[in-house]
Amino acid sequence: MTPPPASLPIHGSLSESHRSVAVPAVGTAFGRRLFAFAGPGFLVAVGYMDPGNWATDIAGGSAFGYTLLSVILVSNLMAIVLQALSARLGIVAGLDLAQACRQHYSKPVSFGLWVLCEIAIIACDLAEVLGTAIALQLLFGLPLVYGVILTALDVFLILALQRYGFRKLEAFVVALLLIIAVCFAFELLLAQPSLAGILGGLVPTPQIVTDPAKLYIAIGILGATVMPHNLYLHSSIVQTRAHRRDEAGTREAVKLATIDSTVALGLAFFINAAILILAAATFHTAGRTDVADIADAHRLLAPMLGMGAASVVFAIALLASGQNSTVTGTLAGQIVMEGFLNIRLPVWQRRLITRGLAIIPAVIVVGAMGDAGATKLLVLSQVILSLQLPFAVVPLVMFTGDKRLMGRFASGRWLKVVAWAITVVIIGLNATLLWGML
Template structure:
């Protein structure tokens, strides 16, 4: 019995280490540089002292236990529910009712397909997308891809800064400028949780996601939408590529849902899940990763659809189709639904989404910097860098245009993400379908065709957006 107990203990400990390896190394297994506060993604994934074919303490790996691979999907799904989604869903729902629900569904399906491809690439190759780009592309191309990805990360972080600032203004009555500064403090507080290990951060993120979901259950119950209209909205509208406003919001929804840096991040978070490299460990890892990815992104889709449904049911149905600002939505939602709790729940859920989304941008920035350039930095340095770059345009928009300018910046930031997306998607599909890299695990036939269809739809929508902007239609 003693031996069996030791084996069980070893298996549990191995599962624990595998579950947290994608974000933070446990202090007992940190390398000397990690102990000094320098934790690169590679060092985090390596876990410090792990021996080939085993866990850090030499215990056998827990194989075939899908729950040991959970976590990466939830971290990525956080980016699918950031304040940028709120701005695009609010504006599109208020102006066009339920019509753009088809875009939310299509963007969510595309995100699911592409995140699955990204996770498979990381598990099978043991490298993330940025590392593969550096290895297979020229130096000039690598630098170009890195710069465009950094632009996408900054655009995403702008949305998080402004969205959190608006939420703080609505809840506490502070100015937007003060809210922007307070959001930076909130980022530091979220990152400080990692000093106690990964588990506290995971618990907080999970609780915030659950809280956001609960908030929208309340909002939908208060809004009382037309479910017939909701179902009709999932059918694509023929006006989608003709109406300039629809194209703008559709590109924003796409950029807010399928974020380019999330593809880099997901491949990095799972790349150590099958360290043995044999078919069995890869299959076991993919089983758990798929459950994690599909479950987490399904929750993200539900929240995004609920955002648009509430906006359509409350604002569009009452004739307020010009509501595109978060502050205006907060002010109007309570009297329109007849409950003061509606505005409180609205602002609280927005703040929870903004705080949660700070983690994604920081980790993604670290992944792309190390993957493309082999430059390593602490999370604190990376968080300060991205926040400093994001606070500039956020403060400028808030100071120059006030609340309405901040909302326009939110939507524009998501359009920037949409325009950057093909530069991550096309290399991702090429690498994941390469037999030399993926062996018999490469995507082929129907999954490959579906991935290219997603890429084609992204390029088509961006081309339509550029055409609309160029012609002024």
Template sequence: MDAKSSDLSQLHAMVPPSDRPMTGGWRGERGEPSLGDMFATVRTATKGSLWRKLLAFLGPGYLVAVGYMDPGNWATSLAGGSKFGYVLLSVALLSNLMAIVLQSLCTRLGVATGRDLAQACRDSTPRWVSVPLWLSAEIAITATDLAEVIGTAIGLSLLFGLPLSIGVCVTALDVFLILALQAFGFRWIEAFVVALLGIIALCFAIQIAMAQPDWALVIKGFVPSSQLIANPEMLYLALGILGATVMPHNLYLHSGLVQTRGYGDSPAEKREAITLSTIDSTIALCLALTINASILILAAATFHRTGQLDVAELDQAHSFLAPLLGSTLAPTLFAIALLCCGLNSTITATLSGQIVMEGFLHWRIAPWLRRLITRMIAIVPAVVVTIWAGEKATGQLLILSQVVLSLQLPFAIVPLVLLTASQAKMGQFVAPRWLTAIATLIAVVIIALNAKLVWDLATG
């Protein structure tokens, strides 16, 4: 960002949002860009082949994909695979297709308007609406971090024998890891996350090879089955997989991360950036599907095949793998993958917290202090709840986090669909009607499923 743009942003920030004139459907001009210390720091290629241009845009999608394979999703995949074998693979596939559509809208919003979802909500709604939206986003990120912190702590416990309360405190150090990596550039954060994803994929590839699943049944599992409707218990688990797919913090995160690329301001450059960023997120979400499917396949090939039909706890799955596969390597790989997954998730949740805090509140403090405050907002409740509830309550805590996320989801997904469908705010980049229709249907389905899950949990 050049000096002139920075001066204009600072001048604009002096005017309260409620006093700014409406311009182009927005409540004034855009303030400071999302993640200002990272904004447009990754150079993009203006010439060359599609592949060369795409390389510069690869990265944000993988940080987003982390949210689709967090420890909360592991529990539903383990339960589904152990209880019903490969049948629920079709639900994992459908969930992934829904995610691809919604994340493409995040890309469109971030590139076209220069605003992340938090900024867009702030600049398009009165304060009495934006403040509750901000509180909802903070609650969602805290709930997300609760699941990820617990997952990381369980991984540390399984590998090194650390008590959960100590493991939770250790996860607070990841904020310093982000600061250290950022000193070398945002690409280092992306590279670190991608490397951990690669380790997770490798761990499950080895475990699946050891489990020797029935590949004919695996392929058949990706085809929707009538059993999903006929079996109430199977339908309930399917709803759990679908309902827990879209995390509210992912919508804020992606709309901010796409702006780390320096793609230019012309309509042609923005249109190309939307296309390339959508390809990036689609590829990354396919990797997330592969890993989620791997968890379900592993559970089906080990637990379901041997009659262990009620495996849902992460530490329970770890302890069962060694006797079932006849090797101590399998549970070690499971713990390593869980630790990598939890660490990845806490990093992306920290960045999401920064985007939400900056976007809604327009705070101006040092980046390291912003990240530390964001991390503490999430880590303190996790430490208190974990110490208070004890190590045996981790499963209930994961369920609690998913319920809280379910309640907060409409406050993120509805504004996203409405904003990207607005001609006044998006201009020539407004989402096509067919895309808005599909996104609306997906939003209604996901919100309805989440509401049903909350009702079922509340009524026992």
């Protein structure tokens, strides 16, 4: 590993917000210190419940009942470990994952990783575009193509939020997360799912790997749950906390950031599981195993659950999900471009570039295939994300296990074993999918 060239200095990640959030001194009440660190985990958790998750979870629940709940559970446990490593890298090394790659890899390797990460961000943004457009269609009857084009304007939402500071941005995201959670708690009360079916679905079965149809949806769920750009995002936004930089302060910062992300991902698990459970209890149980379209799910919820509000609540949650993902997608894009290329663009330029690259294929597919093409494109975007995942996970696991970079905070033996086992599972599932597709 070589240090970065002198011409490419490493600046503070997300410099306009770097160390901008005050942290109470060590010795103050634990709750106050934890509250100061609460926030980054919830921004990361947004990516684990974006519209892409809705498409894969609805498809999996309607087609296979509760079976793929185990995939959501395992994916979430993987995410907890990987996000904890991401936070540790940012806090201890003072580098986000993109900066660490630029600092320690050759220019060709670093550039290649940047290209792959940009593809993942565009795929993620594609899901946000389609999710928001579908929600606008369900709520207001806006044609899907017009909704896709209208999503270009959400750049102004990001600009407005960032003016008020990072904590206000976090508060906005948490508020939308709570709206989504309340919406699905209401939906589950109406659906009255089988408790035995839920508990059985949390246990993995071999058929998930041996059945190509289940495997395709399972890898889509994995790609929608453990998202590559979130690893870059988390390693940056934990650096917004102005904690003490000595060993005790760093150790506590790592612990509190890990608690923050674990709690937030627990909420993400509830919402993801709720979407699949809702589809299983409402559609699969009634023999409607063909429901893989968000719009169809919305249309069928009211008559099948017996309350018109069910469809409206579903659409409101979808809109909140799309807007939340827009915020974190913008931040991730900014972090990746700055970290890999040392290029700083105004937020509105960066946002319009990414959104434009997502809108073009969305308009083409929706125009050519109609509304049904939107959900197929959503699921495909999540499979693309899963295929990009190893190129973010492998560097992360290597960096956090490197004592030269992390010192005494380098991953211990058991954490390394768990992290590399997760990496092998991710690579193995992707290889299996590619083999099946070929």
